[in-house]
Amino acid sequence: MPRLFTGLEIPAELGVRLSMLRGGLFGATWIDPENYHITLRFVGDIDDRTAEEVASELGRIRRRAFEVSLEEIDSFGGRQPHSVVAKVGAKNGIMELQAEHERVMQRLGLEPEPRRFTPHVTIARTKGASNRAVADWLAIRGGLFGAQFKAARFVLFSSRSSRGGGPYVIEESYPLAA
Template identity: 60%
Template sequence: MPRLFTGLEIPPDIRMRLAQLRGGLRSARWIDTENYHITLRFIGDIDDRTADEVAAMLDTVKRTEVRVRLSGLGAFGSRKPHSIWARVEPTPELLELQAEQERLLQRIGLPPEGRKFTPHVTIARLKGASAREVASWLSIRGDFEAPSFMASRFVLFSSRASQGGGPYLVEEEYPLYADAA
């Protein structure tokens, strides 16, 4: 039974910039750079027939390329931080791409995503970090910025069932088209 999600890949130069943020937080388990991505829609563990339906439905998405810009850092879990992430600017094009995938996957019977879409790249998982430690780490590095890039495709990733995910494998890829304007 595959565990699936859709996402955008991070180019190597941006992955290297993110990797330079590593260190300085004792309880962090840093994500391998090849696993950096922007999750658009978590699908979860599904059977092979449903996975085929998902792949076919995603093939109906016809959208233009999406400009992606990482700017700023944050943490999920205010009292008990559990992950550190780089913020992805929520452009209309990115939000529309994610919303279309949400609609299409609900149409084939998948339950709605329970969390509000917050575009980000997870760079570390935390276990036992205090809010104070994380706030201190963020205050030093929180002005992180990276050059924007154009995402010319989104992908269907699979992952093994493990804590923290990864390695992530590209199962299918779906082109985003250059703007005709």
């Protein structure tokens, strides 16, 4: 039974830039740069037939390519941060694509995503780090980031259940119109 999600890949040169932030946070589990991505819709563990339906329906999506901007290094989790992330500017292109992915999954009978979509790239998992350590790390390395790339396609990823994320495999890719 595959575990699937849709997302945007991060260009290699941007992955290198994000990876330069690694280190200096005791207890953090750093994500490997080849596994950086922006999740659009988590699909979950599904049977092979449903996976084929998901892949087919995603192929019907027709959207234009759009700019994605990574704007800030921050954390998720409030008083007990669980992740260090690069936050994505919530522009129309990414929000509309994600909403369409959500509609596709619901038409196929999958449960609605319960969380509000907040586009981001996870850099590290921080469940082993204290909130003070995360705050100190962000004081030095966090804040404005400023990077852009053009999303020319979205992909259907598969993963195995693991701690820390990855490795992720691209099962299908879907071009966005120029």
